[in-house]
Structure formats: C-alpha cells, structure tokens
Amino acid sequence: MSFQLIDSASKQTIPLVFLNKMKFDDHCQDNVDGTSWMIANGFKADEGAVCSLPDQSGGIRTVVVGLGDRDVPGIWTVAGLSQSLPEGIYCLAEDLPADIATQVALGWAIGTYQFTRYKESSKTLSTLVWPKGADQTQVRALAGGVHLTRDLINTPSNDMGPEELATAAAQLAGEYEADCNVIVGDELIEANYPAIFEVGKASVRAPRLIDFRWGDTGPKVTLVGKGVCFDTGGLDLKSPAGMLLMKKDMGGAAHVLGIAAAIMQSDLPCQLRVLIPAVENSVAGNAFRPSDVIKTRKGLTVEIGNTDAEGRLVLCDALAEASRAKPDLIIDFATLTGAARVALGTDLPAMFCNDDGTAEKLRHHSVETGDEVWRMPLHQPYRKMLDSKIADLNNVASGPYAGAITAALYLQEFVEKDIPWAHFDVMAYNNASSPGKPEGGEALGLRAVYSMIKEMVGE
Known part of the structure; x- marks a missing residue:
C-alpha cells in the first residue's frame, strides 16, 4: 500500500503550513502576507481547517492548515487532507520532531482509506512527500x-x-x-x-x-x-x-x-x-x-x-x-x-x-x-x-x-x-x-x- 505517501516528487510540490489560533491572531495584527486572503475566506485556524493561498497565475502557492489551540499537528489534523485538497503533491513547509512527523504521516495514510469492494470511488487523492524523520515502518x-x-x-x-x-x-x-x-x-x-x-x-x-x-x-x-x-x-x-x-x-x-x-x-x-x-x-x-x-x-x-x-x-x-x-x-x-x-x-x-x-x-x-x-x-x-x-x-x-x-x-x-x-x-x-x-x-x-x-x- 502506498497510502499516497512518496519519498520525493519529480515536479513542484505545494507546501503545507501549520498555524494555530494564537499565531493566526499575530499574523492578523502584523498584516503578514496572505492574512487578508485568509480572513476574506473565513479562515480562523480551527483544527483541520484549510485555506489555499493563490500564486500569481491562479494556482495554489501554499496551503495553510489550522491547528486550533494545538502547538503541533496531531493525527486527525491532517487525516482529511488527502481527500479534501485539490489533487496534487504536497510537502511540509517545515521539519517537525520525528514523533510529530510520524503522527502527521500516519494521519495522512489513515485518511486515504476508501471502501471500494462493491462501488468504485470517484474521489481523487492527493499525495504527501514523506515528512523528514517519520517512521515509515510504523x-x-x-x-x-x-x-x-x-x-x-x-x-x-x-x-x-x-x-x-x-x-x-x-x-x-x-x-x-x-x-x-x-x-x-x-x-x-x-x-x-x-x-x-x-x-x-x-x-x-x-x-x-x-x-x-x-x-x-x-x-x-x-x-x-x-x-x-x-x-x-x-x-x-x-x-x-x-x-x-x-x-x-x-x-x-x-x-x-x-x-x-x-x-x-x-x-x-x-x-x-x-x-x-x-x-x-x-x-x-x-x-x-x-x-x-x-x-x-x-x-x-x-x-x-x-x-x-x-x-x-x-x-x-x-x-x-x-x-x-x-x-x-x-x-x-x-x-x-x-x-x-x-x-x-x-x-x-x-x-x-x-x-x-x-x-x-x-x-x-x-x-x-x-x-x-x-x-x-x-x-x-x-x-x-x-x-x-x-x-x-x-x-x-x-x-x-x-x-x-x-x-x-x-x-x-x-x-x-x-x-x-x-x-x-x-x-x-x-x-x-x-x-x-x-x-x-x-x-x-x-x-x-x-x-x-x-x-x-x-x-
């Protein structure tokens, strides 16, 4: 099983940035790049919420993922992303501690589940580059x-x-x-x-x-x-x-x-x-x-x-x-x-x-x-x-x-x-x-x- 996780990508990847509510409030106060877009799209950094920031050509430059009150992503923070994000290859914008990286990869992998024995799924799944330090065997x-x-x-x-x-x-x-x-x-x-x-x-x-x-x-x-x-x-x-x-x-x-x-x-x-x-x-x-x-x-x-x-x-x-x-x-x-x-x-x-x-x-x-x-x-x-x-x-x-x-x-x-x-x-x-x-x-x-x-x- 691949679980939509790959070692590296041959084409450009889209970075995932994690943001909790406190950091989001700081972004708003400092008017950090992309803040206005996130506010306009109703993004409030709730856990698992996503906001795609566009690039100049109308594609996706970055995806911001809310953490709620968490400091680091948990297993269910990312579990829905493989099926909810537009089809593409994503990566983590920053390295995480090995145990957290493992949880992120596991959440992504569990979230790819589809029961298709009797009916094919019409959903397309997105792919994540293995986070650095993640325990792939586990x-x-x-x-x-x-x-x-x-x-x-x-x-x-x-x-x-x-x-x-x-x-x-x-x-x-x-x-x-x-x-x-x-x-x-x-x-x-x-x-x-x-x-x-x-x-x-x-x-x-x-x-x-x-x-x-x-x-x-x-x-x-x-x-x-x-x-x-x-x-x-x-x-x-x-x-x-x-x-x-x-x-x-x-x-x-x-x-x-x-x-x-x-x-x-x-x-x-x-x-x-x-x-x-x-x-x-x-x-x-x-x-x-x-x-x-x-x-x-x-x-x-x-x-x-x-x-x-x-x-x-x-x-x-x-x-x-x-x-x-x-x-x-x-x-x-x-x-x-x-x-x-x-x-x-x-x-x-x-x-x-x-x-x-x-x-x-x-x-x-x-x-x-x-x-x-x-x-x-x-x-x-x-x-x-x-x-x-x-x-x-x-x-x-x-x-x-x-x-x-x-x-x-x-x-x-x-x-x-x-x-x-x-x-x-x-x-x-x-x-x-x-x-x-x-x-x-x-x-x-x-x-x-x-x-x-x-x-x-x-x-």
Whole structure:
C-alpha cells in the first residue's frame, strides 16, 4: 500500500503550513502576507481547517492548515487532507520532531482509506512527500492495520461469514509465515469448545475457532477477538433496527487481526497468538434457547438468560484457552454491549483491566497516540448479579443496570487471576463521517494497544 505517501516528487510540490489560533491572531495584527486572503475566506485556524493561498497565475502557492489551540499537528489534523485538497503533491513547509512527523504521516495514510469492494470511488487523492524523520515502518504497519480492520467490518455478512473470516485470518497468517489452525463445526465438541459450538450450531455456516501463532522470542501476547459475523439475537430475536448494523458484530475479530498485522509487519519481537471464535448467531430448530444450561471449556456451566448475549459465550471458551498457555498479556476486543455505548458514546471504547499497572500503561499510550480509551471498573459486588440457581453463572445480569460491567465480570471468570488481562468493549463503527473517519467500520484502541505492546517488547 502506498497510502499516497512518496519519498520525493519529480515536479513542484505545494507546501503545507501549520498555524494555530494564537499565531493566526499575530499574523492578523502584523498584516503578514496572505492574512487578508485568509480572513476574506473565513479562515480562523480551527483544527483541520484549510485555506489555499493563490500564486500569481491562479494556482495554489501554499496551503495553510489550522491547528486550533494545538502547538503541533496531531493525527486527525491532517487525516482529511488527502481527500479534501485539490489533487496534487504536497510537502511540509517545515521539519517537525520525528514523533510529530510520524503522527502527521500516519494521519495522512489513515485518511486515504476508501471502501471500494462493491462501488468504485470517484474521489481523487492527493499525495504527501514523506515528512523528514517519520517512521515509515510504523506508519505503514499501523495504517495497514486500521485499513484492514475497516475493510473486514465494512464487508457485509454474505461475504464475511465464519468461513470467510477464517480465510482472511489464514491469508494474513500466511503473509507473515505464521502457523494457522482452524477447528470447524462438530470438531469444536471434540476439542472441548462447547460454548462456541452452541452459539453457532443453528447456522448453515459452521462455527469455528481460528488460532494462529507467530514469533518465537519475547513476551507472550495473546489477542482474542469476538467474531460474531452476524447476530440475529437468536431466539431472543433483535428488532429490524437492532439487526441493521450487525455485520459489525465481528468488529472485535477485525481489531485483533489489525493489531496482529501491525505487529507482524513491524516485526516486533513477541510470541503472538490470535484466537477468534467465528460464528453466526441464527434462528433454527436446533438453536440454543433461553434457560438452557451449556458447558464451557473451563468446566463452568452457564444458564442462558438471553440468547442475544452470545458474544460473551463464544469469548469465554477462547479466553479459557488463552489462559491455559499462561501468556504475559491477554487482550480481547468485542462489540459486546450497548451499555458501554450509553455510558461512553460511540467514539470512546470502554476498557476493563484486572491489573492496575497494565491499565495505567494502556491509558498512557491511548493519550500519547490520540487513540483514547476509558477505564471502567470491574466492580466485584456486581458479580452476584450473574448468579444462577441451577448453574455456575448466568450469561446476563439479573437486573437492567451496569450491563457493560457485568459483561466484563462474566469474561473475567474465564481468565486466570495471575495473568494481566484487558477487555475492550468497542463500537467499531462510525455512524457519521468526519475527517479521516468515514462512516462505517472503525478501529478504536488499536493504535494504543500496538503502542503499549511495542514498549512492552522493548522496541
């Protein structure tokens, strides 16, 4: 992927100048060249706003990009420019510190994303000369991970069922010579993944567990992603409106594949494992029912309070398997609860963690990368809300409150206490477009997790 970034230009480039509100006010007071033009065009240096200054022939001499109250550009300052600027080749007017240059290049690269599998785009993209000092390997790895995540989520379920998701994972594993194993259908029972089988057995598209491994040195990092390729709600059927975006219910799987792609492309020294329970939650005569009691890989029994709480059922088997190998870190991603969206909205992922040190590192890296997440509590007194009279626990809480917390507490039951574990409850979707973030599938928390793992392995 080029991401519309080039090493040098054979023809004249158009410089990008960054200007915050304070500097813009100074320009206005000093009547700096171009100020009158910017004022006439309503430019106020808001972050991401642009104003093209003309040359004597009517072409573009310089493009001024607003920073708002920032002193330096962030990743989203430039994310919309490749699609909003007139077609051409642009460059930075001034050198930036290497970390800022990397963020600018990454923002530009992420902003080139277009989903064109079913419909060609009529947009032409502009090109940026690589900023001096930018980490090209990291930019390509992270932008590629984000684009992959978005592509997988945006693909409708008729072309992204459990088999197709497994194929995508196998292709990624093959690209980096990783070992990939897929357990399918009745083989899940034989291999002791009963909860994954129960959720997916009603679909004509067989459930499966995707398991791939890469790397043989460094810390053991296991990523687990919810791969519900479509969720009808099962016998607790969703409404038509509730089903409309359910192609994104495999967004957790898409996230861990995106992170894995970035790790492998960057060649980070770790022992990476990716586990994805891939199912379709369908309605049929053999579908699992409310009040059924099912077994899990860990040996715990679960009473089904609601068949629409299926994501935690498939994840619990995968988390139990992840724990068995005693990795140094387990991270799972899932489009798990509407309650998390009610609490934090669609842009801010809820993060739960059983280890304060790991949680603080994730928070730090989320701020540093501009990929913010918000820690939510694993409030143990709420665990009793998952009690069952006939099984070890219920898959839903006994009341309507704290839905995101009780879902996380359910998952925690399947993670060994001495293993650092973080759970991300994400929307994985933009309901509307903004610069660099088109409507559709979205990667949330991906860059923060990658950054933490990069530090963890000493890179």
